[in-house]
Amino acid sequence: MNCPLCNSNDTGKVGTNQYYCWNCLVEFSVQGAGAYTAYYxxxxGTLIALSDLVQKSGTLAENFLG
Ligand SMILES: [Zn+2]
Known part of the structure; x- marks a missing residue:
């Protein structure tokens, strides 16, 4: 499983359709082909959807999304 954000394969499975990227330190859940939700x-240990971060701080989200 490659990270949809940075395309790194340095990811670990943490649950059903859920993975953690050790490169960008983001957890993401896969909903289907090309569809995912990423969490900071x-x-x-609280999961914060990156879409929420975008609303709270565009600059922070831009850093995560590269
Ligand atoms: Zn990544």
Whole structure:
């Protein structure tokens, strides 16, 4: 499974259709071909959808999305 954000294969499966990218430190869930939701995991382990981050801070999300 390659990370949909950075295309790295340095990912680990963390659940059903859920993966964690060790390169961009983002968890993502795959909904189907080409469809995914990416989450930033904060220091408390809380998952924050990157779409939420975009709304809160465009600059931060841009950093994550490269
Ligand atoms: Zn990645």
């Amino acid at each position: 995991v904060d220091e408390e």
